[in-house]
Amino acid sequence: MRIERELMRGAGPVAVLHLLAEREMYGYELAVELGARSGGVLEMGHSTLYPLLYNLEAKGWITPKWREADSGRDRKYYRLTTEGRRVLAVRREQWQALGAAMRRLGVLAPEAKR
């Protein structure tokens, strides 16, 4: 399923911050993870991932560092900053509130009881 650009604009940064909260990653790794772990829904053109990363970096939410990967090649790894972690927590709450509101409205199906 292809997600509209406006929705991706809100979801993409949160998804990237969430992945980087788990561990630092380089661009290609992030792109693959985004596609694989979202079942392809959050898969974005790799060309748009880098501007997104540069914007998050400019906001001080992530920070890059070139270092050698296990393959022996240099990779630019991104990791979450303290500010990025704080922003992610806020965004996560917002998404949860949005999801809950959509469920109450019936836009989303009710959450299955565990």
Next chain:
Amino acid sequence: MSTGLPSPLDELVRRAAGGRDLTRRERADVTRELESHFEAGLEAGVHCERLAAEFGDAALAARLIARAKPRNRPLAQRLLTVAAQAAAILAVVSYLLSAARLHASRPFLPPEPSQAAFADLLSSLHAPTRHDPGRTLGTVIAAYDDLFDRVYARHGGRLTASGLRMIQAMRGKSDPGVLAIALEPIYFALPADRREAERELGELLAPAITALGELGPRAAAETLRGELRSRMASTAWQLRYYPVAVFAPEVVSWLEAG
């Protein structure tokens, strides 16, 4: 510069990192990162064509990267860029305003260099009278009045481009090039209006007129030369009061000729 990647990927990297707004260092960093991106894909066994397809539109990437990457510049550098852009815009606007001011109005009298030739005008008016400083002053003022009528606009007394052209013609430069005309608004960006020019002329002449009454025309010429020398040392003064400045040496010669 080639990245060492297969040519379709190399081309993608070069296009995506080719945004005009990037500095050399930013472009090198983006190139290195995208090169590393494709290397990682190739190492993972992904075929070149699929990597290119997954990457997407390189032109869009170039636009987005050129917009996003400069946001990471240090604050001082961004401020400097903004200041430079503002200065460039201000310079262009100032130039256009100055050009409009020079070209929008016409002089009080039609600029005719043959009639207004300043030296001729001085000699055609009253001959200086050694003992009548008032008449001498009147002669000079009358010559300048005629000149000002042909240089400054009827309304508001603004300097006019056609008046400047006439002065140039009087100085023997009757066919100004495109460059000279294009540079006029820069040289004469802050010209005095007619009222200011008249006041400056009065202040310039006053000591010479006093000397004329007390010591004679040679002393008056010497005094005027001294006054003029101190003012002419400033290029800003020369350009601001150009019609006054350019013919003041004629007045000195005329006084010397007594």
